[in-house]
Amino acid sequence: MSLFSRPLVVSGPSGVGKSTLLKRLFADFPDKFGFSVSHTTRSPRPGEVDGKDYHFVSRDDFLDLLKSDGFIEHAEFSRNLYGTSRRAVEKVHAEGRRCILDIEAQGVRQIKKTDLNPVYVFISPPSMQSLKERLVGRATDSEEQVQKRLLTAIEEMRYAHTGAHDIILVNDSLDQTYDKFKRVAIGNGDVESDVLPNLSPDSSNENDGTRTPNDLPTHV
Numbered sequence: 001m002s003l004f005s006r007p008l009v010v011s012g013p014s015g016v017g018k019s020t021l022l023k024r025l026f027a028d029f030p031d032k033f034g035f036s037v038s039h040t041t042r043s044p045r046p047g048e049v050d051g052k053d054y055h056f057v058s059r060d061d062f063l064d065l066l067k068s069d070g071f072i073e074h075a076e077f078s079r080n081l082y083g084t085s086r087r088a089v090e091k092v093h094a095e096g097r098r099c100i101l102d103i104e105a106q107g108v109r110q111i112k113k114t115d116l117n118p119v120y121v122f123i124s125p126p127s128m129q130s131l132k133e134r135l136v137g138r139a140t141d142s143e144e145q146v147q148k149r150l151l152t153a154i155e156e157m158r159y160a161h162t163g164a165h166d167i168i169l170v171n172d173s174l175d176q177t178y179d180k181f182k183r184v185a186i187g188n189g190d191v192e193s194d195v196l197p198n199l200s201p202d203s204s205n206e207n208d209g210t211r212t213p214n215d216l217p218t219h220v
């Protein structure tokens with residue numbers, strides 16, 4: 001199987017810029033990639049389109065599909081269920097496109113137990129402060145939701161520090177990150193991983209590379 005035909009799993013904390021990078025990639029390569037459209041029980045945000053951004057379903061419908069083994073991975077986050085259906089991935093493959101999945105840590109763990117064999121890319125924020133600013137700037141979440149996302153971000157970072165991903169990209173300058181991301185996605189040569197920052201809630205941008213995952217805070 002060529003590198004290009006392996007699915008690409010993109011993960012990273014909420015608000016780090018995954019959708020932004022993916023939108024740009026799909027705009028630049030309208031025929032090369034296909035997004036595995038996830039199911040979710042959360043409500044659509046303004047502008048989100050059912051069947052394009054997500055399949056927005058009721059909790060009952062989600063649980064029915066889960067019972068019939070319809071999901072490759074699923075997770076609950078902020079009291080909403082999210083999942084990747086087998087059918088969503090098959091549909092992209094059938095169209096002859098490289099399948100891209102946008103998945104959080106629990107989902108990555110589950111996918112690792114399947115035979116999907118994707119390339120795992122982790123998008124990291126440069127600092128906790130910048131992640132918070134992006135979440136606040138996006139203006140889609142309440143203050144409480146932002147706090148929850150920041151808490152979950154710590155877990156995402158902790159998981160990334162275990163070395164679970166093939167490539168780490170720190171989304172500092174969007175243009176530079178996109179350039180690297182694009183090269184990973186089109187399988188154009190080796191792309192060197194960035195150094196994963198050790199994020200703490202009050203970090204500005206420090207990363208001396210000497211701390212271990214155990215040094216990461218367990219709460220904010």
Ligand SMILES: Nc1ncnc2c1ncn2[C@@H]1O[C@H](COP(=O)(O)OP(=O)(O)OP(=O)(O)O)[C@@H](O)[C@H]1O
Pocket residue numbers: 012013014015016017018019020021134135137138171172173174175177
């Ligand atoms: N490199 C960057 N520098 C500054 N702002 C950025 C950068 N990348 C993305 N953003 C902004 O950060 C916000 C969050 O980005 P985005 O919605 O793409 O995150 P996400 O990782 O897809 O989040 P979620 O997982 O919740 O869908 C957006 O307002 C986006 O414009």
